[in-house]
Amino acid sequence: MSQDCIFCKIVRKEIPTEFIYEDDLVVAFNDINPQAPVHVIIIPKEHYESILSVSAGDDIIGHIHLVANRIVLKLGIAKTGFRLVNNTGRDGNQTVPHLHYHLLGGRELLWPPG
Numbered sequence: 001m002s003q004d005c006i007f008c009k010i011v012r013k014e015i016p017t018e019f020i021y022e023d024d025l026v027v028a029f030n031d032i033n034p035q036a037p038v039h040v041i042i043i044p045k046e047h048y049e050s051i052l053s054v055s056a057g058d059d060i061i062g063h064i065h066l067v068a069n070r071i072v073l074k075l076g077i078a079k080t081g082f083r084l085v086n087n088t089g090r091d092g093n094q095t096v097p098h099l100h101y102h103l104l105g106g107r108e109l110l111w112p113p114g
């Protein structure tokens, strides 16, 4: 846990946020500034600054992908498709230094992104 981290505060429920999914390892919630009809943020409960902080043998990334799988089935966008994105560091435009994945869908998403 990091005292000042926004996403750690969401995990600790200090910033009231409705979780659309929660288990022992992760939570998922709607992005405050959605870029698509579906824009869910999936985060580990534990504070990792980015994917660069994940060690070999730690299955948190695999778990997040499985959770994304469950969420797209629940939200009904598995067939139409979606994008699961991780932004890391300055050039990746990571604005919150707590590992997270964006799950976007509900419209056609352009590629490559800007």
Ligand code: 5GP
Pocket: 006, 015, 017, 029, 030, 031, 032, 033, 034, 041, 086, 087, 093, 094, 095, 096, 097
């Ligand atoms: P990044 O730019 O770091 O990849 O993505 C961070 C995302 O977190 C942004 O899309 C931003 O809108 C979202 N976000 C930042 N603060 C909050 C918050 O307090 N609540 C929610 N629900 N989303 C947030």
Ligand code: ZN
Pocket: 001, 002, 005, 006, 007, 008, 009, 046, 047, 048, 097, 098
């Ligand atoms: Zn954090």
